[in-house]
Amino acid sequence: MLNIADTLHRWCREARPFALATVVGVHGSAPLPVGTSVAVDEDGDAVGSISGGCVEGAVYELCRQMVRDLGTPRRARFGYSDDDAFAVGLTCGGELDVFVQRIDPAAHDAKFDIPLLRLALDLPVAYVGAMGSRRTHDERMRRLREEGVTGDRLARLRSPIGLDLGASTPEETAVSITAEIIAHAHHGTGRPLTRTTGPIHRPPEPASRR
Template identity: 50%
Template sequence: MLNIADTLHRWCREARPFALATVVGVRGSAPLPVGTSVAVDEDGNAVGSISGGCVEGAVYELCRQMLRDRRTPQRARFGYSDDDAFAVGLTCGGELDVFVQRIDPAAQPHVSTALSEIAQGRPVAVAQVVDGPERLLGSTLSVLGGRHAAYGRVDGGPADRAVADRARALRAGRTVRIDTGGQADECPERLSVLVHVHASRPRLLVFGAVDFAAALSQAGRFLGYHVTVCDARPVFATPARFPHADEVVVEWPHRYLERTSVDERTAVCVLTHDAKFDIPLLRLALDLPVAYVGAMGSRRTHDERMRRLREQGVTENQLARLRSPIGLDLGASTPEETAVSITAEIIAQANHGTGRPLTQSTGPIHRPSELASYR
């Protein structure tokens, strides 16, 4: 659902009913993850994709049928067909379980509220019952992160509390499927719930107002980061030079890092390769619970930087977190190529990727995402 949240928000504002088809299970190789959705309104307008094209036509027809007949929510499974090359199926060889339901914004105003919060960048979790007693299928409940308030309903009783509590315990910009209930003191009925979790944008802190920073801020913005460029030199740190940054700060880098907020998703990129900026900044950054710390410079600069950091009391465990020289070996030379190299390393570290070509690896291409606590 998060992949089409902007359009769904507009449809809800217009009180436009729609059918929502969501991937709730994946087996084998499939192009898109659990939580990816397609929606179709009553005029036949469609948005989103769940298979990269393989089964879109069949899902579209299911959505149209759901709107026309006002059916109860239903499940459909799509897989590869060896017998008929033109049959509906996934040519990648995997299987998808798809859950289709009708959403009426007038009858489910909390969905509109949740989508409005998402549009404003606030953390939200939308829980959707995709397996369990038929009377509860398709029930939705929203948890607004800023207020931790829950809206909507599953059964109007213990299931509401159980689902809301589980949704509050999640924090990731992705969708996860959880099982809950089955206990008399919690929720007597066993439920499988898809929780669409929208987190606030992660931060990319770029230190050093250089050409590489301009390209990196554009790449970071494209990847969904809230990008800050910071440099102590006002003549270089200007919004005009960094139009893709969300903010440009004129301040000594380590002083800015001391006062700004970071979390376990924050990426810190040090592009100054100037010891008077780098050393106090990296000493602080390597002691913070951030996702990524990288520093630009030659091998010689790196060796000198490591020596100075050790002299400042930075431990070997902390130094092991430093990605220096920054980026993956892509043979990059231009600022734009270097930005791709750096963001590729950030993505690989966030997802525990190897950075190797897929042709040199075996096993599943897509790894299940790890869960973190929801705030």
Template identity: 45%
Template sequence: MLNIADTLYRWCREARPFALATVIRVSGSAPLPPGTALAVDTHGEAVGSISGGCVEGAVYELCRQVLESGEPPVRAAFGYSDDDAFAVGLTCGGELEVLVQRIDPADQPHLTTALEQVPAGVPVSVAQVIDGPQRFLGRTLSVFGGGSAYDGTLGSRRVDRATASQARALLRAGRTARVEVGGDADTCPEKLTLLVHTQAAPPRMLIFGAVDFAAALSQAGRLLGYRVTVCDARPVFATAERFPHADEVVVGWPHRYLESAEVDARTAICVLTHDAKFDIPLLRMALDLPVGYIGAMGSRRTHEHRRERLREAGVPEEHLARLRSPIGLDLGAHTPEETAISITAEIIAHTRNGTGLPLSRVSGPIHGSVPAAQVSSTAPLLAA
């Protein structure tokens, strides 16, 4: 639902009831991930998409039905129709399941507060019951303040505490995911399945080396939703004017900057300096951090020399195995812009467990599953 938070917040402020259709399960080549939503208000206005167009009409009518009748939340599944490709179904060959529920803003004031946070970029999670006893279905609980507080209820204080704990963990990791609570005497005898919608701070891309390749890469990184930092020890090159797409430009020794930088499992570190006096202390530190991607520019000869220097500096082989060098996929890139695409393509493939091969040469779903620990709901990487 956070993909349409700005409109939902406006409807909540106007106390306008609406029907919310949320993707709660996908399989095969379904085009949009769980958590994506479509909503319809009392005037028939629709916002969002749950399939890229394949089943929008059927879901819209289901939303109107639930909204007008006031009936409890309903679940509906859609898949490809072999008999009639124009029938309601996913012509891409995948399957998806949606939960459709009526939302009355007055009944869930915490949801208005949560939706308000999204356009401002404030971290927030909303846990939504998508499976379990009918009386729980569709209930929500919101976690605010980086996880320090929560509001709303799923039915009992113990279930709320357990849910808030799960939502905090997902908020720290920047994940939208399904979780289960209950099913035991300590929380609730009935098991509930929740979809935790998360807006976390954008993942970081740290680019070291104020070179032309960095200018193109900072633009590509920003397009993918990263908060981009360019760092270089040379003040004549590390200027905001040279890197207008970077969120910040830092003048300083790379390893000293990295020493105090906030990083996590979604962080991408790109070393473009190919200068040993910068690279070795920087990579020695980077390879010991729990970041998602580490790549370094340079020729194969430079790479082998760099690996020897890092071994001499005490970097173990299992850490060296994390280094992507020469950086990027083999796209035949030459220009800085082409090289930036090569690098970001490798980051996407690494993050999504992709092969990097042409889709025409691989089998299976086009939209593969996403490693749970590496995805931001507000910064989805582009994938085929």
């Protein structure tokens, strides 16, 4: 998702609604990994790719429908096993589970946040974060508990999102969030390298352990 972050940031600054489709599961051979995303705004402009081309059309139409009809988040599977494999399937033989949701930057409201976070925390994704003040965080946690979200699920939520870099501008905030995602993905400490020992660059871990 980091490769489309600049565009999503601009759309959010412009309060432009969009749909975001993210790969949350891969079965068999697939061209791109879990976490890869594509976004489509209300004008039909798209950024990103989730399959290298073989299911882009179907995912694009699903995103257009989501952003146009104010649809509820949904999970869809695309793959070679579909009836019309070569029309909307992966010709490489794999299957993708894709989570699609509408993002409305102008509506930061608990009635949107809580259902989305409940769903996200139930998905096998590596990172779930939410922006907001500490007061917003405390209220969000209270509402999630009332909705029956268990402690082990709540422990997965990164909120307030980002590392403490002293960020104040939107650009600095984006850096702090990106830094936390990278640290989480590679099991980094987030501490200054001057206060750590050992190799600076760690060998990459298998995707299954992330």
